[in-house]
Amino acid sequence: GMGGFGGPGFGPGRGRGGRGRARRGDVRLAILSLLADAPSNGYGLITGIATKTEGAWRPSPGSVYPTLQQLVDEDLIVADETGAKSVYSLTDQGRAHVEEHQAEIDAAWAATTDKSEGEDAFQTSLMKLMGVVKPLMHDATDAQRQAAAAKLDETRRALYAILAD
Missing domain, CATH: 1.10.10.10 (Winged helix-like DNA-binding domain superfamily/Winged helix DNA-binding domain)
Known part of the structure; x- marks a missing residue:
């Protein structure tokens, strides 16, 4: 191709695309x-x-x-x-x-x-969620776990609804 990039060393699919990663060139x-x-x-x-x-x-x-x-x-x-x-x-x-x-x-x-602001916000949010899931798995009472499970189910349904939009 023209434009200076894509010379030797650019095998197909090497380091292209992916999660907001820069292209190797x-x-x-x-x-x-x-x-x-x-x-x-x-x-x-x-x-x-x-x-x-x-x-x-x-x-x-x-x-x-x-x-x-x-x-x-x-x-x-x-x-x-x-x-x-x-x-x-x-x-x-x-x-x-x-x-x-x-x-x-x-x-x-x-x-x-x-990475688009949306992607960034989503990843940050997911990390925060994972941060609270661990203590719930290990240190919570049964009642707390049940309440959390209900919330997660609710959230899952809400996320499906967003995808269906």
């Missing part, structure tokens, strides 16, 4: 975007991506380090290896690349963070 853009803000080492970039996407996307070292090497080879970033960890920063060419592709970069971040 965006690791490059994410790294360049973070380095435009400040130089960083590989680990800092991994945590930076996780932080910026509120944990929705935490790329593996296996996708970040080869990408860093590739960007160095393309003269978009440079590695300062004086310390214990290599610190990467943008070259002038890299900076120009970021400015040129700013719209794509914004889209890449948006694709990871907008």
Whole structure:
């Protein structure tokens, strides 16, 4: 395909779709975007991506380090290896690349963070529900469990009704 993505290394179905996960081609853009803000080492970039996407996307070292090497080879970033960890920063060419592709970069971040507000709210709500289910299973009286079971049945019916809408 045209447009820079979809070159080698894009086997069918690798890391595509899924739960609001970023597409793999965006690791490059994410790294360049973070380095435009400040130089960083590989680990800092991994945590930076996780932080910026509120944990929705935490790329593996296996996708970040080869990408860093590739960007160095393309003269978009440079590695300062004086310390214990290599610190990467943008070259002038890299900076120009970021400015040129700013719209794509914004889209890449948006694709990871907008799990859609509904999906996000739903997951948060579900986690909270699971938080109260455990004590009910272990520490509640029979009467409390019966009352809770009735509520869950009621909720289940309400959820089916929403789906049927």
